[in-house]
Amino acid sequence: MPLLPRAVRILLAREPVDMRNSIDGLAAIVRAEWKESLYAGHLFVFVSRRGDKVKILSWDAGGFVLTYKRLEQGRFRLPAFGEDALGAQLDATQLAMLLDGIDVTHVRRPGKWAPPPAAEAMPASGGLVFPERWQRSMRRTSASGVSEPKGSSRKTSPSKSAWAASNPSSRSSSGLSSERRARSSSASKTSCARPRATRPGRVKRR
Numbered sequence: 001m002p003l004l005p006r007a008v009r010i011l012l013a014r015e016p017v018d019m020r021n022s023i024d025g026l027a028a029i030v031r032a033e034w035k036e037s038l039y040a041g042h043l044f045v046f047v048s049r050r051g052d053k054v055k056i057l058s059w060d061a062g063g064f065v066l067t068y069k070r071l072e073q074g075r076f077r078l079p080a081f082g083e084d085a086l087g088a089q090l091d092a093t094q095l096a097m098l099l100d101g102i103d104v105t106h107v108r109r110p111g112k113w114a115p116p117p118a119a120e121a122m123p124a125s126g127g128l129v130f131p132e133r134w135q136r137s138m139r140r141t142s143a144s145g146v147s148e149p150k151g152s153s154r155k156t157s158p159s160k161s162a163w164a165a166s167n168p169s170s171r172s173s174s175g176l177s178s179e180r181r182a183r184s185s186s187a188s189k190t191s192c193a194r195p196r197a198t199r200p201g202r203v204k205r206r
Contacts, residue, residue, distance in 0.1 A: 009042040010090040012098075014081040016049040023064045026057045034086055045095070051075035054099065069099060077103035 004010070017029065030036050030044050044057045052075050056067040076098060079088050094104050 004043075004092045007041075009040075010045065010092070010095050011036070011042060012045040012078070012087045012090055013047065014085060014087040016051070017046045017055075019048045019053045019055065021046075021055075023057065023066050026055065026066075027064070030057070043095070045090070045098075047076060047078065051078070071101070074101060077101060077105075079104050 011034075013029075017026070021029075026044065026046060027038055029046075030038055034044075036042070036044075039059045041059055046055045046057070047053070052071040054069045054076060058065045058067075078098070079090075079094075081088055090098065090104075097104055097107065
């Protein structure tokens with residue numbers, strides 16, 4: 001079972017429900033009977049009448065998520081409920097033990113250390129101590145190795161242009177090297193175009 005944020009609540013229903021209810025039927029129970037918000041990201045756990053089936057309803061990223069588990073043998077061990085309570089609040093560990101068939105009421109936990117109330121006081125600016133250090137949205141970055149579409153002109157990076165402007169010697173050396181290459185290519189062309197001289201044959205003396 002993945003770790004859940006502290007703001008996410010896990011609500012276990014006290015009354016069993018008909019497992020033929022799907023997303024709409026279970027959402028109607030949460031909205032009409034429990035008066036809870038469906039879109040807060042909480043996990044709503046429902047158990048069948050026989051105690052061998054469990055459905056978990058939650059909201060995530062624009063849609064409902066429904067998890068369903070059925071035991072082939074045995075029943076889920078539910079905790080004791082109060083008389084006036086709609087159900088019980090569980091944490092992620094208790095939910096994992098419940099789905100694994102462990103009786104949560106007989107599990108003993110050691111005491112946990114808790115920070116003082118002053119340390120738990122949340123700042124007024126959205127829960128962050130320094131919100132100005134965090135940008136609100138990610139910037140679009142181009143992936144490395146992606147080829148540019150045809151017809152797009154490739155711009156020279158500003159770092160290269162600034163380096164060339166600050167180093168005039170590099171520009172002069174590049175100009176000299178290009179001039180030398182042009183001379184060598186013209187010389188090779190003229191040497192190839194020049195006809196090869198033929199040696200005159202020897203005349204035999206009689």
